[in-house]
Amino acid sequence: MIFNNLFQDMQDKGQKVSPPQGFQKYLSTNKLKANTAASISIDSIKKLPKILRDHNTMVLRLGSRLGDNQTYFSLVKSHDVNNFFFNDQALFGQLQPELFLPNVSIRSLFAFQLLPKVTETSVVNLAIASGLMAEALNLKDDKTIVVPATGQSTFTFNFKPLANEDIVLEHINGQVEIDAVFVAKRDGREHLFVIEAKHGDKFDSLAKHKLLYPSLSLLQKLPSSMPIVPVYLRSIKTEKGIDFYIAECPCIVNQQDELYSLDTLSPCKVQALHLANY
DSSP: OTTHHHHHHHHHHTOSBOOOEEHHHHHHHTTOOOOHHHHHOOOSGGGSOHHHHHTTEEEEEOBOBTTBOSOEEEEEEOSOGGGGEEEHHHHHTTOOOEEOOOOSOHHHHHHHHHOSSOOHHHHHHHHHHTTHHHHHTTOTTOOOOOOOEEEEEEEEEEEBSSTTSOOOEEEEEEEEEEEEEEEEEETTEEEEEEEEEEEESSOOEEETHHHHHHHHHHHTTSOTTSOEEEEEEEEEEOSSEEEEEEEEOOOBOOOTTOOOBSTTOOOSEEEEEEEETO
16 A cells, blocks of 8 residues: 555656655655555565555665655566566576585584574575585685675665666665675686575575675775676575575676666576585
């Protein structure tokens, strides 16, 4: 019900992307009440409001604006709502995880076996410490990855919500969470790997902006000689251990005249590995 009026307005005007506006003002104008994070911070397709899902439309959080503390947002309509999500079943459903045997000491992984419940952060660290991540990403030049950086901050960047439309959205001073980022050498060249991780007991989905936003946030700080590799990691706890499903996207390079598109962020490689007894 929240977005009915705005969606109808887009339909009447033939818009693919609604102009950015403050969410709190939108609620006030339309005499609505809603939780900001639950309404416009969508991380999986099942959390997308039904009216938007049924009409192939995504809602994107776009930070704030100077002198205005509201959170801004836009609606974006595509021919297929799945263009805005990584669908686990479609990506990984046909894969059979291969057993991965760590080539590191038992001592270096012992602490992970003591944890009664793993978190997304600990799963990423386990994948890296065991060498599983290096194996999945083909890091033959750099098998040893240091502990990844993680955190959150506010970032400003531009992107295209739809590749085939000449519309640019500005994400201004908006909070972006970064699950994990590390540098490693591949094919003789330094790369920055940005990981968005999700852990659970079954397949789900991930909104693409959860991976694109962190990548674009860091891109402006890098020279063009260092590509960013966006990586989606889905881990599934099983009775015998943890299945790791890794989807690697094409490199993103810092070129001042290039804008990247949300709907075309798609994996170029998928792989599944199993780590036993965790």
